[in-house]
Amino acid sequence: MAAAKSRVIPGFAPTLGVTLFAVSLIVLVPIIALFVRAAGLSPAQFAAEAFSPRVWAAYRLSFGGALAAACFNAVAGLVVAWVLVRYDFPLRRLLDALVDLPFALPTAVAGVALTALYAPTGPLGGLLLSVGIKIAFTPAGVVVAMIFIGLPFVVRTVQPVLQDLAVEHEEAAASLGANRLQVFRLVILPAILPALVTGFALAFSRGLGEYGSVIFIAGNMPGLTEIAPLMIVTKLEQYDYAGAAAIATVMLLTAFVLLLVINGAQKWRQLRFGRA
Amino acid sequence: MRSAPLREATPVRLALIALALLLLGLFLLAPLVVVFGEAFKAGIDAYFAALGDEDTLSSIRLTLAVAVCTVPINLLVGVAAAWCVAKFDFPGKTLLTTLIDLPFSVSPVIAGLVYVLMFGLQGWLGPYLHAHHIKVIFALPGILLATLFVTFPFVARELIPLMEEQGTEEEEAAVVLGAGGWQIFRHVTLPNVKWGLLYGVLLCNARAMGEFGAVSVVSGHIRGRTTTMPLQVEILYDEYNFVAAFAVASVLALLALVTLAVKSFFEWRYARELAADGRA
Numbered sequence: 001m002a003a004a005k006s007r008v009i010p011g012f013a014p015t016l017g018v019t020l021f022a023v024s025l026i027v028l029v030p031i032i033a034l035f036v037r038a039a040g041l042s043p044a045q046f047a048a049e050a051f052s053p054r055v056w057a058a059y060r061l062s063f064g065g066a067l068a069a070a071c072f073n074a075v076a077g078l079v080v081a082w083v084l085v086r087y088d089f090p091l092r093r094l095l096d097a098l099v100d101l102p103f104a105l106p107t108a109v110a111g112v113a114l115t116a117l118y119a120p121t122g123p124l125g126g127l128l129l130s131v132g133i134k135i136a137f138t139p140a141g142v143v144v145a146m147i148f149i150g151l152p153f154v155v156r157t158v159q160p161v162l163q164d165l166a167v168e169h170e171e172a173a174a175s176l177g178a179n180r181l182q183v184f185r186l187v188i189l190p191a192i193l194p195a196l197v198t199g200f201a202l203a204f205s206r207g208l209g210e211y212g213s214v215i216f217i218a219g220n221m222p223g224l225t226e227i228a229p230l231m232i233v234t235k236l237e238q239y240d241y242a243g244a245a246a247i248a249t250v251m252l253l254t255a256f257v258l259l260l261v262i263n264g265a266q267k268w269r270q271l272r273f274g275r276a
Numbered sequence: 277m278r279s280a281p282l283r284e285a286t287p288v289r290l291a292l293i294a295l296a297l298l299l300l301g302l303f304l305l306a307p308l309v310v311v312f313g314e315a316f317k318a319g320i321d322a323y324f325a326a327l328g329d330e331d332t333l334s335s336i337r338l339t340l341a342v343a344v345c346t347v348p349i350n351l352l353v354g355v356a357a358a359w360c361v362a363k364f365d366f367p368g369k370t371l372l373t374t375l376i377d378l379p380f381s382v383s384p385v386i387a388g389l390v391y392v393l394m395f396g397l398q399g400w401l402g403p404y405l406h407a408h409h410i411k412v413i414f415a416l417p418g419i420l421l422a423t424l425f426v427t428f429p430f431v432a433r434e435l436i437p438l439m440e441e442q443g444t445e446e447e448e449a450a451v452v453l454g455a456g457g458w459q460i461f462r463h464v465t466l467p468n469v470k471w472g473l474l475y476g477v478l479l480c481n482a483r484a485m486g487e488f489g490a491v492s493v494v495s496g497h498i499r500g501r502t503t504t505m506p507l508q509v510e511i512l513y514d515e516y517n518f519v520a521a522f523a524v525a526s527v528l529a530l531l532a533l534v535t536l537a538v539k540s541f542f543e544w545r546y547a548r549e550l551a552a553d554g555r556a
Contacts, residue, residue, distance in 0.1 A: 009447045010457035012364050015356040022353040023375050026424050030390035031378075033400060037393050076299045083296035087289060095297070097540045101304050103479070104532035104539075106486025107384075108506035109525040112513050113307035116314055116522075124306065148303050170282050180284055209383030212488035212506070216513070229385040229489065236389065236493060241398050248386045255381045259374070 034252070037245040050246035054223055055231050059250070061139055062228040066207030069146030074200045076147070077154025078192075084155070085162045099156070102149045107212025114145055115216040137219030142227060145214045150203030157199035161192050194269035198262055205258040209251065311529045314522035326520035327527070331500045335508035335524070341416075342491075342504060343484045346423045350480050354431025355473070359461070361432070362439035363447065373436070379428045387425040388493025391418055414496030419504065422490035427480045434476030438469045471546045475539060482535045486528055 041049065049055075083089075084096050102110065118125040118135040125136055135141050165188065173183045211229040218225040226234075228251055235244035284292070316323055326332065357376055361369060379387060393399050395412035405412060412418045442465070450460045466473070488506040495502040503511065505524055512521035 008451050009363055009444060009460070010451070011461075012360055012366075015360040016364075016366070018353060018356040019360055019372065019376075022357075022428075023372065026421070026428055027375055027378055030394055030425070031382075033394050034386070034390050076303075079292060080296045080299060083293050087293055089293055093540075095300055097536050098300060098304050100536055100539065101308065101532065104482050104486075104535040105308070106482075106488060106506045106509075106528045106532070108488040108509045109311060109486070109528045109532075110307060111488075112509060112521060112525055113310045113314075116518075117306055117310045123310075124302075144303075148307065151299075151303060167282065174282055180288075183282075205381055209381075209386070211383065211385050211492075216510075229383045232383075232385050232389055233493060236392060239398065241393060241396065244389055245393060248383075248389050251383055252386060255383070259378075259381050 031252070034245055034248055037242060038249040041242055041246060045242070046246050049235075049240075049243040050250050054226070055228070055247060057223045058226045058228045058231045061142060061225065062208055065139060065142040065146050065227070066150075066204050066210075068143050069150050069207050070200050070204035072143075072147055073150045073154045073203045074196060077151055077199060077203075078158055078196060080151070081155045081158040081162055085159060099152050102152050107149070107210070108216075110148055110213040111145065111216035114141075114148060114213065118144060118217060136217050137221075137225065139225060141217040141219070142214055142225065145217050146207035146210060149210055149213050150207050153202040153206060154196070154199035157195045157202065158192055161195040162188075165191055194265055194272060198265045198269070201258060201262045201265060205255060205262070208258075209255065308529060308533075311522055311525050314518060315526040317522075318519045322519055323523050323526075326517075326523040329520065331503065332508055332512075332520070332524055334500045335503045335505050336527070338416075338419075338503065339485050339505040342419055342423055343481055345420050346427060346484045347477060347481050349424060350427050350431055351477055353428075354433075354435060354476065354480075355461075357432040358435035358439050359465075362436050362442075363444055376432050377429050379425050380433075384426055384487065384489030385493055387490035388422045390425075391421050391494055395421075413494050414498065414502060416502070418494035419491050419502065422494045423484050423487055426487050426490050427483045430480035430483065431473070431476040434472045434479075435469055438472045439465065442468050471542045475542050478535055478538055482532060485531060 038046065080099065084092065084099075115136055116122050118128070118141060120126060120129050120134070120136070122136070125134075128135055133140075135144055169187050169191075170183050173187045178186065209229060211227070211233075214227055215230055218227060218230075220226055220230060228247065232244045232247050232251075235241075235247065283289070357372075360366075361373055361376075392413055394401055395405060395418065396402050397406060397413075399413075401412075412421070446464050446468075447460050450464045455463070485504075486506055487504075488510070491504055492507060492510070495504070495507055497503060497507060497511065499511065505528055509521050509525045509528070512518075512524065
């Protein structure tokens with residue numbers, strides 16, 4: 001069935017043509033090329049390339065770091081979104097605009113800035129070092145960078161839902177004798193949970209693939225503070241294209257699974273509230 | 277003003293505001309301040325001397341060239357994609373939307389890698405390109421392709437929800453009145469989505485100028501030739517030339533701040549227009 005929603009409006013064929021051409025050329029064919037290259041390896045070769053101890057350690061840091069950062073961001077993002085939506089205080093609008101900074105700031109700039117900040121010689125790094133905490137050039141530094149780039153995802157998915165929340169439900173709960181914490185736990189949290197899950201998954205997925213803001217603060221010590229995307233770069237520098245393709249395949253398949261989770265969470269939200 | 281049972285107690289409220297300020301200050305504001313602090317550490321003369329360096333100037337030129345080449349392409353394709361996805365129904369539409377969004381979920385390093393696998397010396401087309409002395413990887417075409425990939429979804433992403441919300445009645449009316457496709461887009465659709473479109477272009481531009489991972493993989497880091505501004509930041513930083521690295525970084529940070537300021541302006545404009553519509 002190739003029926004258009006409205007065949008009256010012109011321009012379907014040319015715009016679809018341009019879109020298909022561009023999507024194929026820029027996205028689809030290159031990604032297929034990647035899978036074909038990885039499929040050229042025997043299973044044993046693939047496992048040796050994609051699951052060597054050094055690469056395995058990198059996956060663990062990328063997954064663990066992204067998970068820790070996304071958990072932190074789920075809580076921190078909820079607090080920030082709550083404060084921005086519900087309270088009025090000086091500079092609120094400016095802070096609201098600041099939330100988008102990680103979307104607009106080039107990742108390399110974020111990377112060198114975070115490193116300067118958290119290095120033992122930096123203002124925050126020095127302070128933390130005096131109480132025995134090292135951030136830069138340790139896995140904790142990786143998590144800090146992932147928190148930076150993931151925070152706006154949670155804030156920006158939760159914020160609109162919090163804004164649209166009907167005050168009547170809260171009034172009903174309060175009139176039935178619920179205290180503020182009960183209202184939050186039993187009325188507000190269930191309503192924003194799907195958005196929170198979406199934001200969490202988006203932040204996690206971004207942290208998993210992040211490169212620019214992480215590699216400066218990580219220090220990149222083999223087996224200790226190397227992230228998965230860096231392993232692809234390392235393989236490429238050794239002209240090991242097949243190895244790079246194998247690692248990229250593992251990461252891409254993970255990204256696809258995450259994409260399904262994110263879409264699932266959005267459907268859940270629509271089912272629950274009848275709209276996006 | 278919410279009535280007392282629907283508000284948190286004042287101490288709780290103040291504590292939450294303080295926590296939010298701490299989080300935003302520590303994780304977002306502090307890195308931004310550090311960029312400018314480090315850039316001007318050795319004084320204003322050293323700052324401008326660092327920016328006047330020949331390799332740095334050529335990285336600025338290359339970055340501008342990359343944005344000038346990629347943003348118009350993505351604008352055109354993004355508008356076309358939004359038009360066919362938002363105004364028509366066809367089989368495979370969900371798949372097409374997923375593919376348009378895909379670059380957002382892919383690591384930027386992989387975005388660079390796929391082009392190396394296609395056009396690199398050991399890639400699919402590598403031997404052919406080498407025989408004909410065409411350089412894609414470690415040259416401008418590779419940088420453009422990688423940038424196109426990572427900035428691909430921005431315009432369509434902004435436009436599709438706006439154009440879907442708008443429906444098709446106004447366009448149908450225009451057809452009945454005898455308007456052609458281009459006239460309909462220019463006079464009926466565009467006025468309704470212009471702020472969204474501008475915002476999409478703005479984000480697309482910010483990312484095109486600031487992309488690091490994807491460009492880093494395909495660029496080869498040839499100083500003064502295939503080094504964009506973010507790569508120049510990395511090179512200078514790795515040489516421990518911190519003042520120069522942060523000077524270049526501060527220019528990129530300024531670009532980000534302008535992007536955010538214009539975005540806030542659009543939202544303010546847009547909100548006023550929506551309010552005006554509501555009153556009419």
